[in-house]
Every structure is written in C-alpha cells, then in structure tokens.
Amino acid sequence: MKLIRWTFLCVLLFIACEHKELCYSHPHFVSVRVTFDWSQIYNHEKPSGMRVIFFPKDEKGESWTFDFPDGKDRVIEIPENDYQVVSFNYDTEGIAWWNSERFADFTAGTREASSPEGVLMYTTPSWLCGDDLSDVRLKGIPAGTEVSVPIVPKNRVCRYTYEVNGIRNLSRVTDVRASLSNMASSLLMAGDRLPEELSESLLFGGTLSDKQVKGGFYTFGYCQEGSQPNVFKLYLKNRNGGMYVLEQDVSQQIRGVPVSGHLADVHLVIHLDYDIPDNPGESGAGFEVDVDDWCDVNEDIKL
Structure with missing residues (x-):
C-alpha cells in the first residue's frame, strides 16, 4: 500500500514539473x-x-x-x-510584395509589362x-x-507628370502609351532605398487634351548611379491602326530637380514637331512599328 502511494506521489510531482517547464516554453x-x-x-x-x-x-x-x-x-x-x-x-493594387520573410529584404515592386514594341518594361506603382x-x-x-x-x-513614391507639345492632328490618335527609361521598378522598405544597379523602363498611359498629350504616374524614382540617360518615349496609335513612336532625352529635366533620398516630384515638358499621318505608311518625323493589342497600364494621377 505504501509503495502504491509513493508511486502515485512521484507521478504527481513529475506532472507538476512538466507543466512548469511547458509554461516557461x-x-x-x-x-x-x-x-x-x-x-x-x-x-x-x-x-x-x-x-x-x-x-x-x-x-x-x-x-x-x-x-x-x-x-x-x-x-x-x-x-x-x-x-x-x-x-x-x-x-x-499597383504594387507586388516580394521577399516578405525578412525585414532587410522586404520589397515593394511592380509587375512586368510589354511595350507596344514588345520590349520588357514594368508598370508604375500606386x-x-x-x-x-x-x-x-x-x-x-x-x-x-x-x-x-x-x-x-x-x-515612398514620387509624383511625375508630363506634357507633350507640338504634335499636330491629334484627332487622328485613338490611344496613347508612354515609357521612361533608367527608372527603378522596386523599393526596399527597410531604409527606404532603391536596389543597387537596377535600371528599368516604366510603361504608363496618357490622355489627349487640346493640342497636348498629358499624363501622370507614381514612381519610386530614377536610378542615380551610372550615366544612362532618361529617355521618354511616346507611342501613338492612329485610327487606321498605325503606331508611331517619338522620343526625347529628358535626363536634364529629371536630374535638375533636387532629390531627397530617392524622392523628387517632377514635371516633364516635351516639345516635338510632328504631324500624325492619316494612314499607316505615310511619312512622318517619328518611326512606325507594328502593333497588336495594347497592354493595360496604370493611370494613377488625375490631371
């Protein structure tokens, strides 16, 4: 009888000790x-x-x-x-999140897109x-x-707007796309900094207003390292299915704005001299490329 009582007491003590260890864990x-x-x-x-x-x-x-x-x-x-x-x-909605397991690598990024020429680009963030x-x-x-x-x-983003002047016969245009090179398509949230040694082109939309093409978008900023230019490209599709591409180096306008970290709001003013042809194959100051369906792009800023 004493042996049974002693065994029962030992079991109770063991359970109590185990419970205490689990509490600490x-x-x-x-x-x-x-x-x-x-x-x-x-x-x-x-x-x-x-x-x-x-x-x-x-x-x-x-x-x-x-x-x-x-x-x-x-x-x-x-x-x-x-x-x-x-x-x-x-x-x-315009941002994809990468490397969410680690603080140092947690990244806000944008999605891949294809330009009207079929070149890999990236959408702009919200x-x-x-x-x-x-x-x-x-x-x-x-x-x-x-x-x-x-x-x-x-x-955590810059506000970019643009206006393009000097394009005639805009009534013949049915759709507009634009791109800007040497930009960043992602941001490291820890430290609010751009990834190093990345230079990408962003694809965005535009609207027709009187005698101008206008647009606006958000961006993480431009790549401040290296000497690659910031080239603005405008893609114009006319009512007969032709597409015309115009471009201009806007590096001085972008880099002339003071930057705080990677942030600087920029307004681009672009002057061109171009007549939109009525039919594909007609001569013009730009160059014509083949175009199928245009991909959707973000239109984040109301002008």
Missing part, C-alpha cells in the same frame, strides 16, 4: 499601442488602412502582421521579443506611404505595462 505576450502620426503626409489623402509587420530581430519564428483600418491607433498583443518593423498602406523601425524592444516588459510603438508614415 510559451511566449509571454506584451500589450502594444501602435500609434500613427500623419503630419508627414501633406500631398495625399489618408489611405484606407495601414499594415504593420513585426519581424523578430533574431529571425527565429514567424513575423506578426496587423491591419489598422483608417490608420487609427489601437492596442495589439504580441509575443515578448525584440523586433524590426515595416508599415505601409494596404490599398496598393501611391505608397510607410515607415520602418530597426529596433523595437519588447523584452522584459513588466506585466500589465502598455508599450507605445509610434509609426510616422511618409511618402
């Missing part, structure tokens, strides 16, 4: 109030919501993602740890704001303590 959660300071957004309305991602600084375990509708402050619960944080507006924090310490927080993590969203 579980993470303790911290109450965090995420706040948003919108003072740096002055040229765009607030987004419909913000996404905040907490990456464990030791890179052990998965990241934690929280959405904040209307960009309003609220309290979240998150395991005790040290984190790196990326935040951005989640109403970004408007993007965000913030990044490299050191958020949430270890050793006393129980019952609420920690504040401030987010200050800032613009």
Whole structure:
C-alpha cells in the first residue's frame, strides 16, 4: 500500500514539473499601442488602412502582421521579443510584395509589362506611404505595462507628370502609351532605398487634351548611379491602326530637380514637331512599328 502511494506521489510531482517547464516554453505576450502620426503626409489623402509587420530581430519564428483600418491607433498583443518593423498602406493594387520573410529584404515592386514594341518594361506603382523601425524592444516588459510603438508614415513614391507639345492632328490618335527609361521598378522598405544597379523602363498611359498629350504616374524614382540617360518615349496609335513612336532625352529635366533620398516630384515638358499621318505608311518625323493589342497600364494621377 505504501509503495502504491509513493508511486502515485512521484507521478504527481513529475506532472507538476512538466507543466512548469511547458509554461516557461510559451511566449509571454506584451500589450502594444501602435500609434500613427500623419503630419508627414501633406500631398495625399489618408489611405484606407495601414499594415504593420513585426519581424523578430533574431529571425527565429514567424513575423506578426496587423491591419489598422483608417490608420487609427489601437492596442495589439504580441509575443515578448525584440523586433524590426515595416508599415505601409494596404490599398496598393499597383504594387507586388516580394521577399516578405525578412525585414532587410522586404520589397515593394511592380509587375512586368510589354511595350507596344514588345520590349520588357514594368508598370508604375500606386501611391505608397510607410515607415520602418530597426529596433523595437519588447523584452522584459513588466506585466500589465502598455508599450507605445509610434509609426510616422511618409511618402515612398514620387509624383511625375508630363506634357507633350507640338504634335499636330491629334484627332487622328485613338490611344496613347508612354515609357521612361533608367527608372527603378522596386523599393526596399527597410531604409527606404532603391536596389543597387537596377535600371528599368516604366510603361504608363496618357490622355489627349487640346493640342497636348498629358499624363501622370507614381514612381519610386530614377536610378542615380551610372550615366544612362532618361529617355521618354511616346507611342501613338492612329485610327487606321498605325503606331508611331517619338522620343526625347529628358535626363536634364529629371536630374535638375533636387532629390531627397530617392524622392523628387517632377514635371516633364516635351516639345516635338510632328504631324500624325492619316494612314499607316505615310511619312512622318517619328518611326512606325507594328502593333497588336495594347497592354493595360496604370493611370494613377488625375490631371
């Protein structure tokens, strides 16, 4: 009888010890109030919501993602740890997200597109704001303590607009596309910086207005390294199916605008001297290329 009692007591002690070890193996959660300071957004309305991602600084375990509708402050619960944080507006249909597993590699990018000539290009991004924090310490927080993590969203894209003058017979034009070379099609969210040694062409749309072709789009900026020019190309399709391509080097206009990091809003003014032919094959100042269906492009800015 004594042996049975002693065995039962040992089992109880073993279970109690195991329970204590399991308790210590579980993470303790911290109450965090995420706040948003919108003072740096002055040229765009607030987004419909913000996404905040907490990456464990030791890179052990998965990241934690929280959405904040209307960009309003609220309290979240998150395991005790040290984190790196990326935040951005989640109403970004024109942006694809890459390398979402690591803070340092988390990238906002755009999608591949084909120019009317069949050349690989990239679409332009939608408007993007965000913030990044490299050191958020949430270890050793006393129980019952609420920690504040401030987010200050800032613009992460430039605003480019353009006007093209000197094109006659615009009534013969049925569709417009344009491109700009030596630009960036992606952005590293950590540090708000452009990837190195990348130079791509962006494809975007345009509209006909009186005697001008106008357009506007958002972009991460131009590639500041190297000596490649920024070439603006205009693709005009006439009513009989012909397409004509006009181009101009706009490097001086782009690089003449002061840059803050990778950001600078630019307005391009392009002067050409060209008559839109009525029929394919007629002579003109531009050059004619074959064209099938035109791909869709973003039209992000209302002019």
